[in-house]
Amino acid sequence: xxxxxxxxxxxxxxxxxxxxxxxVSAIFQxxxxxxxxxxxxxxxxxxxxxxxxxxxxxxxxxxxxVGQFEKQIEVIRAYYHTEEETIFTESxxxxxxxxxxxxxxxxxxxxxxxxxxxxxxxKEFFVLEKSGRRNEIESLRRDLNxxxxxxxxxxxxxxxxxxxxKITEMLQAFNNQ
Amino acid sequence: MDTETExxxxxxASKTMRIKGCEAVVRSLIAEGVDILYGYPGGAIMPVxxxxxxFQNEIHHVLTRHEQGAAHAAQGYARIxxxxxxxxxxxxxxxxxLITGIADAQIDSTPVVCITGQxxxxxxxxxxxxxxxxVGISTPVTxxxxxxxxxxxxxxxxxxxxxxxxxxRPGPVLIDITKDAQQGELDYEYEPCKGVRSYVPIPKTNPxxxxxAADLINAAxxxxxxxxxxxxxxxxxxxxxAVIEKAGIPSAWTILGASAIPTSHPLNIGMVGMHGNYxxxxxxxxxxxxxxxxxxxxxxxxxxxxxxxxxxxxIHFDIDPAEIDKNVKTDVxxxxxxxxxxxxxxxxLNVNTHESWLQEFKDLYAIEFEKVIKHDLxxxxxxxxxxxxxxxxxxxxxxxxxIVSDVGQHQxxxxxxxxxxxxxxxxxxxGLGTMGFALPAAIGAKMGxxxxxxxxxxGDGGYQMNIQELGTIFQQKVPVKIVVLNNEFLGMxxxxxxxxxxxxxxxxxxxxxxxxxxxxxYYIQGKRVTKxxxxxxxxxxxxxxxxxxxxxxxxxxxxxxxxxxxxxxxVSDVRLS
Numbered sequence: 001x002x003x004x005x006x007x008x009x010x011x012x013x014x015x016x017x018x019x020x021x022x023x024v025s026a027i028f029q030x031x032x033x034x035x036x037x038x039x040x041x042x043x044x045x046x047x048x049x050x051x052x053x054x055x056x057x058x059x060x061x062x063x064x065x066v067g068q069f070e071k072q073i074e075v076i077r078a079y080y081h082t083e084e085e086t087i088f089t090e091s092x093x094x095x096x097x098x099x100x101x102x103x104x105x106x107x108x109x110x111x112x113x114x115x116x117x118x119x120x121x122x123k124e125f126f127v128l129e130k131s132g133r134r135n136e137i138e139s140l141r142r143d144l145n146x147x148x149x150x151x152x153x154x155x156x157x158x159x160x161x162x163x164x165x166k167i168t169e170m171l172q173a174f175n176n177q
Numbered sequence: 178m179d180t181e182t183e184x185x186x187x188x189x190a191s192k193t194m195r196i197k198g199c200e201a202v203v204r205s206l207i208a209e210g211v212d213i214l215y216g217y218p219g220g221a222i223m224p225v226x227x228x229x230x231x232f233q234n235e236i237h238h239v240l241t242r243h244e245q246g247a248a249h250a251a252q253g254y255a256r257i258x259x260x261x262x263x264x265x266x267x268x269x270x271x272x273x274x275l276i277t278g279i280a281d282a283q284i285d286s287t288p289v290v291c292i293t294g295q296x297x298x299x300x301x302x303x304x305x306x307x308x309x310x311x312v313g314i315s316t317p318v319t320x321x322x323x324x325x326x327x328x329x330x331x332x333x334x335x336x337x338x339x340x341x342x343x344x345x346r347p348g349p350v351l352i353d354i355t356k357d358a359q360q361g362e363l364d365y366e367y368e369p370c371k372g373v374r375s376y377v378p379i380p381k382t383n384p385x386x387x388x389x390a391a392d393l394i395n396a397a398x399x400x401x402x403x404x405x406x407x408x409x410x411x412x413x414x415x416x417x418x419a420v421i422e423k424a425g426i427p428s429a430w431t432i433l434g435a436s437a438i439p440t441s442h443p444l445n446i447g448m449v450g451m452h453g454n455y456x457x458x459x460x461x462x463x464x465x466x467x468x469x470x471x472x473x474x475x476x477x478x479x480x481x482x483x484x485x486x487x488x489x490x491x492i493h494f495d496i497d498p499a500e501i502d503k504n505v506k507t508d509v510x511x512x513x514x515x516x517x518x519x520x521x522x523x524x525x526l527n528v529n530t531h532e533s534w535l536q537e538f539k540d541l542y543a544i545e546f547e548k549v550i551k552h553d554l555x556x557x558x559x560x561x562x563x564x565x566x567x568x569x570x571x572x573x574x575x576x577x578x579x580i581v582s583d584v585g586q587h588q589x590x591x592x593x594x595x596x597x598x599x600x601x602x603x604x605x606x607x608g609l610g611t612m613g614f615a616l617p618a619a620i621g622a623k624m625g626x627x628x629x630x631x632x633x634x635x636g637d638g639g640y641q642m643n644i645q646e647l648g649t650i651f652q653q654k655v656p657v658k659i660v661v662l663n664n665e666f667l668g669m670x671x672x673x674x675x676x677x678x679x680x681x682x683x684x685x686x687x688x689x690x691x692x693x694x695x696x697x698x699y700y701i702q703g704k705r706v707t708k709x710x711x712x713x714x715x716x717x718x719x720x721x722x723x724x725x726x727x728x729x730x731x732x733x734x735x736x737x738x739x740x741x742x743x744x745x746x747x748v749s750d751v752r753l754s
Contacts, residue, residue, distance in 0.1 A: 015375050019312055019322065026317045060502070067499030073321040073341055076375040174374040 003058035007036065008080045009088065009159045010066065012051040013043060013167050015074040024051060027068045033057060037090075037156030045168055048076065054157050077170060081161050088159035091131040093119070094144055095151035098126050110143045125150060193364040198328030199224035201365045202292065202354065203232050205335035208367040211263050213254065213624055215239045215247035215617075219267025221307060222294030224359040239624070239653055242645035244271050246617035248278020249643070251289045253621030256604045257579055257629070259412070261288045261343050262621060268295045269307030272353070273314065277611055279349045280318040284608030285433060286410060288347035290338050291315075298326040298355040311353050320348030328361035332368070340370035345378030346497045347410060380498060382513030382521060389509045390492045391525035393466050397490075399534045400426045401457070401464035403449050403478070406433035406607075407471015407495060411515035414438065414600045417470065419523050425530040427538050429457035431472045433607040436597035440576065446538045449748075450478040452589035455549075455740045456541035458751040461486050463537075470494040471515045474504040475608065484747040494518050548753040549739050554594065560733030561709055563587055563662045567594040569712055570632060570660070573720040578630040579604060581622055583615035583639035586668035589738045591634045599629075613642030616659065620649055623657045630658070630720065637663040637689050647699040650725050658719050659701075659727045661692055664734045672737045696727035703727035 014020050021040065028035055036054040043050035057065070062080040069078035098121060100107055111118065111128065114136070119127040130140055137154060196204070202225045206214065216238060218226045229238045241247040244266040251262030266275050272293040282289045296305040312324045321341045325334050331354065338350040394400055408417050414437045421428045421438065427446045428438065438445050447454030449461065458480075461467065467489040472478070479485040482504060493500070493507040494515055501510040511518050553564030567590060570578070576596030581604040582588040588605055597603060604622050606614040619633035640661050650657060671685040696703035702724065706715045712730065719726045740751045 018324075019316060022313060022316045030317070064499070064503055067501075067503070071497065071499045073373060073376045171374055174372065177372065 003060060005056055005058055007054055007056055007083055008059075008062045009083070009086050009157065010051070010053040010055065010062065010069070010078065010080050011159070011161065011165065012053070012069050012078045013076040013165070014049045014051065015076065016047060016049050017074045020072070020074050023072050024053075024069065027065060028055070031061070031065070033061070033065070039156040039158055041158075043167070045171065048167065048171075052157065052159050077165065077167055079161070079165060081159075085163065086159040086161050088157050089131050090134060090137060090155050090157050091129065092137045092141070092152065092154040094128040094141075094149055095125050096128065096144065096147070096149060098122065098124055100147050101126060104147050107144070107147055110140070114140050114143075116140060193366045195362055196365045197224070197359070198331050198354070198361050198363060199228045199359040201328065201331040201363055202335065202359065203228040203236065204365060205332045205367055206263065207232065207235050209261070209335070209339045209369070211236060211261070213237045213239065214263035214265055215241050215250040215254075215621065216265030217241060217244050217247055217267070217271060219271045219294065219307070221268035221296055221356050222265060222271070222292075222359075224356065225265070225292070225294065225354075238265075239620070239649065241617060241620075242648045243643065244274030245277050245613065246620075246643050246646045246649065248275045248289070248291065249281070249611075249614050249617035250621035250624075250649075251291075252278060252282050252287050252614075253581060253604055253618030254625035255287050255289055255621075256618070257601050257622040258625035259601065260625070261290055261339055263290050263292070265292045266294070267307065268293060268311070269309045271307075272311040273309055275351075276315060276318065279315055279351060281606050281609040281611045281614065282349035283318045283320065285606065286347050286406060287349065288342040289349040290342050291349060291351045293351065293353045294359070295324065295353045295355045297357045299357070301355070311351065315351045318349070319351050322351040322353070324353040324355070325358050326355045328358050328363040331358065331363065332365060336368060336370040337373065341373065341376070345376075379496060379514045380512045382511060382518045384521060386509060386511045387518060387521045388525060390468070390494075390511055391522055393490050393492060393509060394424055394426070394468065395527045397466035399464045400424070400466040400468060400531065401460060402426050402428035402468045402470060403431065403457070403461075403472055404428060404434045404437060404470040405431040405472025407515050408434060408437045409600055411471060411496065413471070413516035413519050416516055416519035416523065418442070420519050420526065423523060423528055424526045425528075425535070426468070427457075427531065427535050429454070431475070431478055431607070432592050432605065433603070434472060435592055435603035436600050439598050440596045441598075444535070447542075448592055450475075451480070451742050452593065452738050452740065454542070454593070455545035455751055455753060456538040458740065458742060458748040459541055460537060462488065462747065462749045464489050466490045466492065468492045468494070469505075470519070471496070473500050476504075479504060480742045480746055480748040484749070545740065545753065553590070558733070560736070561706070561712065561730060562736060563590040563732050564594050565709070566660065566662060566712065566716070566730050566732070567591060567634075569716040570634075570720075571596040573716050574630055574632065578602070578632045579622055579626065581605065581615045581619040581631060581633045583635040584610045584612045585636045585639060586664075586672065586736070586738050587634055587636045587662040589669075612639035615639060616643045617646045617649070619657045619659070620646060620653070620655050623655050632658045632660060634660045634662065636668060637661055637665060637687055637692075638667045640692070644695070647696065647701060651699040651701060654724070656723060656725050658722070659696075659725070660719070661727070661729045662732050663689065663692070663729055664732050664736070665689060666734060668736075669738070671735070675735070675737070676743070692729045693727065701725050701727050703729070705729040705731065707731045
């Protein structure tokens with residue numbers, strides 16, 4: 001009975017609908033499941049949105065929750081995947097005082113070694129951006145924190161799955177009915 | 178969907194009419210076949226009411242005395258007729274008062290469309306007078322909901338609402354229409370909704386799953402069916418009966434499944450669950466194959482889950498894939514429409530009788546009869562029992578009435594003892610357990626099936642939660658029969674206090690008004706019965722009445738409902754006292 005709790009990535013393909021985020025978050029809230037991260041964007045299909053939600057749960061919980069999502073009228077399909085079944089990334093931004101770039105030459109090495117991109121530089125501050133795994137972002141944050149960070153922000157996880165999700169076929173089948 | 182309708186409307190000018198949104202609301206309802214709706218007017222919905230006034234020959238609006246009454250009346254109408262019930266209210270408190278009924282319809286899968294008025298769209302989010310985020314509030318308790326801010330969206334959204342409410346596993350839908358959308362103009366043309374691309378109402382039954390189910394059933398020595406409301410919603414009563422009879426399977430029902438198979442059927446072994454019958458509860462944990470049909474393994478049915486039917490292979494027929502493995506792990510899941518799935522199952526089943534297995538049910542019934550039923554139906558003590566009232570109603574209605582019950586002890590007694598010959602006859606609030614449900618639901622039920630006898634059976638607590646609907650009964654002349662079983666207690670809570678809280682009767686005793694006088698105040702004839710010898714004649718008089726009738730029966734104050742599976746106990750540990 002004691003199932004392993006681990007990170008699952010839930011992908012939900014939906015119609016673009018105003019109230020849907022509410023329905024999606026309510027399903028987690030009712031079950032006291034904490035959302036680790038949530039992103040929503042256009043999917044590969046025009047007019048179809050995709051939620052990518054990361055939660056720390058058991059597989060049977062994941063299965064039941066996906067059932068609840070699919071029950072929502074505007075949800076086309078929902079899936080859950082383990083970390084091994086997805087390719088995923090997060091991105092982050094740092095805003096740092098420009099003076100530090102000259103006073104602390106080590107910062108330039110950190111930027112270079114971590115493949116971090118400089119988005120913009122002006123007299124007061126410069127902005128860095130990096131995509132990658134959580135541990136890479138965390139270590140970058142630790143490294144830069146030594147010198148002082150004006151602002152830090154990290155996105156939720158975005159992920160694509162290794163296996164196919166046949167949404168286009170499903171929608172076509174509906175159109176052909 | 179909406180833009181499609183719009184384009185077509187513009188393209189075929191000859192078929193369209195230039196009308197206001199409020200008129201489009203009423204015309205769309207009529208186009209959906211609605212001839213009756215329940216509601217309460219107010220500022221934000223007034224344009225629609227003005228149209229209802231103009232269309233009163235086509236569509237009958239029933240003014241309830243509270244919006245909650247409108248929602249429950251729409252439910253009662255839907256439950257007895259199988260059609261979509263419609264409730265209407267204004268914004269703000271009008272809309273929020275519908276919520277209990279909507280939540281009830283959601284958990285009991287009742288097709289209801291609620292239409293609420295909303296403040297002008299330019300005022301949305303400004304905390305305007307009677308503005309409330311009803312779409313936000315109703316989201317967790319609706320199958321679908323939608324706010325309309327443009328007149329042109331109205332016919333498309335209403336078509337979609339009806340389609341979603343009644344298709345697949347039915348449920349409530351709420352449409353919130355801003356006042357400017359009601360007042361604005363559109364080119365009106367009505368096209369019923371034929372599908373929503375992200376929504377599969379009825380998953381196709383997988384023949385392999387049906388085959389696997391048939392194999393398990395054919396090999397079973399001690400099969401047992403538990404059916405639920407899915408059989409009624411799927412209009413699969415005949416198919417279920419054929420399956421039961423061919424394979425000779427003892428079959429029990431959940432509270433909402435009651436009446437799908439007549440009470441008198443020899444293979445109908447009674448109700449499962451907390452106050453269900455002794456035999457089906459006990460033998461759930463002895464059957465070798467448990468066949469669940471259109472039911473959802475509610476905690477009141479299963480008792481303690483990790484000791485529920487562990488010895489059995491479980492087959493689960495359901496239209497909703499999310500129900501599979503939700504509470505009970507299944508061995509074979511047959512996802513699809515119950516009528517279709519059972520029709521596919523029937524030819525694969527072997528003829529059987531399971532006589533000795535059926536005898537086990539009969540033996541346990543005999544125990545329940547001796548210990549409980551006998552004392553409920555033919556009591557020898559002085560006080561009246563709820564059971565003997567039901568027995569008398571059975572005699573007078575010959576089991577042909579639709580029974581609407583509220584929530585509590587009287588509800589359990591009603592479900593246990595009412596005779597049902599006709600399907601869709603047990604109208605009660607099962608999942609949500611909404612006190613106050615019965616009186617308004619009975620109004621809707623009687624209006625949804627005017628030719629049927631409708632008897633509402635209500636406790637003195639629940640009766641007073643929506644007692645104002647006596648006004649609706651009087652104004653609309655709804656010939657519904659109302660029985661209040663008065664024990665001057667919130668009986669079920671009191672029973673729990675007696676059993677589990679050392680008789681500390683915290684806030685369960687009720688000092689009641691003169692109910693007969695109240696009924697008479699609404700010009701409803703009424704009678705109070707306090708003695709056994711008065712009961713038969715009073716029930717007879719009530720059923721014979723052509724008009725609405727109120728009957729109060731003063732029953733024993735501290736009777737308990739048994740059998741009982743205490744919360745958290747195994748169904749095997751069902752108590753008889």
